[in-house]
Amino acid sequence: MDTVFHGEIHLRRYLSDQGKPEQVLPDWTHSPERLVRYYRNMVLVRQLDYKIIALQRTGQIGTYASLLGSEAIDTVVGDLMAADDVLVPYYRNHALQMLRGLPIEDVLCYWGGDERGSAAAALGDDFPNAVPIATQSLHAAGVASAFKVRGEKRVAVTLCGDGATSKGDFLEALNVAGAWQLPVVFVVNNNQWAISVPRSIQCGAQTLAQKAFGAGIRGEQVDGNDVIALHEAVSEALKHAREGKGATLIEAVSYRLSDHTTADDATRYRASEELKAAWEREPVKRLQTFLHEQGWWDERQEQAWIEEVGQMIQTSVDAYLARPQQPIEHLIDYLYAELPNALEEQRERLIRNAQPGGSRHE
Amino acid sequence: MDTVFHGEIHLRRYLSDQGKPEQVLPDWTHSPERLVRYYRNMVLVRQLDYKIIALQRTGQIGTYASLLGSEAIDTVVGDLMAADDVLVPYYRNHALQMLRGLPIEDVLCYWGGDERGSAAAALGDDFPNAVPIATQSLHAAGVASAFKVRGEKRVAVTLCGDGATSKGDFLEALNVAGAWQLPVVFVVNNNQWAISVPRSIQCGAQTLAQKAFGAGIRGEQVDGNDVIALHEAVSEALKHAREGKGATLIEAVSYRLSDHTTADDATRYRASEELKAAWEREPVKRLQTFLHEQGWWDERQEQAWIEEVGQMIQTSVDAYLARPQQPIEHLIDYLYAELPNALEEQRERLIRNAQPGGSRHE
Amino acid sequence: MSNAITMVEAVNLALHSEMRRDQSVMVLGEDVGVNGGVFRATVGLRDEFGMKRVMDTPLAETMIAGLSVGMATQGLKPVAEIQFMGFIFPTMEHLIGHAARMRHRTRGRLSCPLVVRVPYGGGIHAPEHHSESTEALFAHIPGLRVVIPSSPARAYGLLLAAIRNPDPVLFMEPKRVYRLNAQPVEDSGETLPLDTCYTLREGSDITLVSWGAMIKETLEAADRLAQQGVSCEVIDVVTLNPIDHNTILASVDKTGRCVIVHEAPKSGAVGAEIAATIAEKGLLSLQAPVARVTGYDTVMPYYRMEHHYMPSTADILEAVNTTLEFS
């Protein structure tokens, strides 16, 4: 029988779980600058996560999706994207949004149940968080189509979880990206769980990266706890897309070190040994060890940075908590560019009810 | 970099376009019985198709999707499925339904715009035609799940076109078939066109069969004009499924020799040379040549069979045309198992309007 | 003697009960197995009935619906869970195009006795897309029953009825009241009737019509009005398709006044169908316009402002007073 297609998926990884090089490292890792920046950003991201969880526990923020375990992915993608590329995130990418310029205050605002968290001009053309799973994959394909139609050398970058790879939207997006050779990069944060559903139940294939084959795009697997491997994979994919050569699917193998959200209790379905083992591979510590051994980072710098980050975050928290409530009419005024006549009466009722004496006045 | 997945797609083909063996043929082809049956069925199927088109042209049947060019696929699948397997067809599989026992009269009834065409007891548990593209793929996975849950050794077989492979439903179905190791066979009739959209625009991958990789199921390509290759691929897939080893995706490469439907005019978008070239590869002639050369079929048998088939079809056409209209209340009585009170008034109005003097009486 | 249980526990009880009684009942959905559902509605099922009958699916709502159609035609009774109403849209092609018409299309040869359970509605401080009430999109579909309970006991009896029903049922669970007002529910295995309104309270001055979580505020309003000497008839519609209009019309014939209460945006919601039917068949009974107390025709706000969106008891009282004062 003729062989009419042949494909392979490779796993890219440079640093061992213990932060030791497993193969020759790329040139850019020979100077500290970028790696230290990655590290500092990962620490910032993690501290922010801890803080938001604390705010949630004290009722100052709503249900929250922790990013613990995906710091490396968000950090590297955030760093490598060009300013005028467009990010099409999912709900676990607020760190990435922040690294692309969204003020922390707005991150808090969003998770605090306030639409203004997606309004900041700093977001540029970036999409707000997508909550319905995998819908963002298609939006990214649409964004990339716009770039392609206009001949712009911009790239759309979109992320999703391992669970999302089962949904038609994701697969349809890969397909059109291949058919139209779109400048888009799909990054799957394969953190092994979709709420309580393990990766093994999601899909019978050995890797998620091989979903690229069905669409005729590039696919590869990368250790999502290894910033060096991520850096290589993401920069190649961006370059490939920017040169008009089409899309890439990157499966970044990570682990969700947190509960699914603050509304979840993972102990109900996840063995504690598995979680413990995952902490041995986690990205921040891994890079820290490497930097220590290079002599590029020490305990003193760590303390200073944690303090600096802590203050930065606290300033944002204060600003968030002090932010006045949005005007009540915002609930209706942004629905259409112009208020249709048909909505005027409801708008009046909305405002009246919120006033002292109204049915909804607190 | 570690190779973490490796996959190949093979093309299976035994007979050349001219009906010459290209490799050693399987044992079962050494006696005429099955191959002659395949041939006779393909002729029947094609004659039926011609007849329905004629009925459509004279207004005795509605918009019709010709099966010209997919005779081999329907014939082989229809032959190999066990009686208690379940067929989940698409709209181009009425020949297959017929080969599984559906009276031709019912086939005509369906295309004549009458729901009773999907009612015949002969259909057993088989699904009626699916018109919304690719939805049937998921139904087949559901049917296979039922078999698996009950521990039955039955297989669900579902077909779709090349266009359908772009729709999320199809891809979600492959995925769950892989995740749950379902006894289902997906046959893609890749006839190169989805109405006016060519295969190349549908998907950037070299083959459609490789969509199997992303789901972790078997995938292979087969010459859809070669009954021997089809027989091998389909029987292996059925066996695999029946033994509890899971699903297979078979991409049968064929060509739509007709317009998309009688409402379509393919000359608007399709080069006549391409069509001409495709007629050189068509399945009926190919097998005929082979049978002739084996001395298993001759011109006299051909004539006799065409005549027999013609009479058979005509009898069915007569019965179809003589069939009385369905009772008007059928429009409402089958919606629910029992008529809800809320519908009684509408039911009365429906019947009243259809009576002499009513607004809808012809 | 039965213990007081909440609505979500009643759902769970009904599932246990029916799965024990009928081997063909299957539960499937995201996180329904090991985790017992994000609202704990399916907790314990996996342990008792095993993974063959309680299936954690890949994450794909179209697939969940499509699988259910396939299973239902083959004699199983799938009870699928969609995690939140905001994620139900990918199921629509299968529910509308197949589940609701399989019996009709095959003139009775195949049928599609499936249940899709879905928590809906606002008021639990959830993220975007977790608070919608889009029952109107389903109640318009011929062949698709839409059922919403408003108490633990009704959740139990109606869910049993939905599962035993030979046709597809969308069973919407008002999650805002999932854990409010526990009441004793006996595991009797007895169903409650579908396709009929439930008159929760009889009265003579005005008819209040509602369903789901808003029954809470509607009953509160009726209580307050009772104190003021106003006698409200309170009707829980329960089955939103097909609607038992007769009960509502008979009530309005008696009271002459009607206020409809729902959480969904006003325009084109199920309340419109009820008001329209009154305008068509009960016009002469009416002593005042039919009022609708509803959500706004805008997107459900993120949680910080959602209380501005949800109809309140005060809103119902205001509408009732306006209606009573009308002359």
Add this chain to the structure above:
Amino acid sequence: MSNAITMVEAVNLALHSEMRRDQSVMVLGEDVGVNGGVFRATVGLRDEFGMKRVMDTPLAETMIAGLSVGMATQGLKPVAEIQFMGFIFPTMEHLIGHAARMRHRTRGRLSCPLVVRVPYGGGIHAPEHHSESTEALFAHIPGLRVVIPSSPARAYGLLLAAIRNPDPVLFMEPKRVYRLNAQPVEDSGETLPLDTCYTLREGSDITLVSWGAMIKETLEAADRLAQQGVSCEVIDVVTLNPIDHNTILASVDKTGRCVIVHEAPKSGAVGAEIAATIAEKGLLSLQAPVARVTGYDTVMPYYRMEHHYMPSTADILEAVNTTLEFS
């Protein structure tokens, strides 16, 4: 002087016109390119504007909607075609969950000016799923405009308006009248207003409210009634969300009687919202119940029986007479 053209030609003319005027307008869908659309609505566009602006897509409706959302947020104006209304369901998650709320969700930072064109309705002897009228499912969605023309000239002017509109529009084309009643349409580049009813005929005895293909039978009924001396006001609703209730209420205030005509199944359709609003705000004007002449609450039959399903002129006349005789 402009030639008489049909509605489908008017759609085609508007697309040509707007694509010439505005480089950011893109057309995408199944078979819209080389083939010019299964109804020929996009014929010629590919030749004039090239494959970058007129895109034959892979076969996936969710994808078409999702791509359009992505494009629209980046300054393009996608005009997507869904081949038949029966295949629109997979788009709903994107239209409801994203297109209709992008502006709102980002407090104006991003917007989603897309148009989804879709032929709908029965009467062309098409196969299953090719004859549905499910406008109610979309008209209930806050933020999503639903527009239906009923003549070539209105198709032209309204489609231009829909494309220029800064928000998403579902533009439903009544394919039964695609090729009926050609009329002169000037390629003026001028839009017609959205969000407003069109009063097609003034009258004093009764208000007939309809939209889309049923305008044909409604006008026929009005003609016949005129011969009998009954003066009908005929209102084409045109924008089904948000609805211009004021025009209808003013008319009913004048005539005191109203018959609503639509093809969709009766329960929970857009007609209900109109009748409900009359019951709420126009009750005192009413001299008779508000009647609805509609499709049945059952599945659209296959083509052999579809004429039994579709409302006829005779049905409208019957309803009008009943309404007029009411006292």
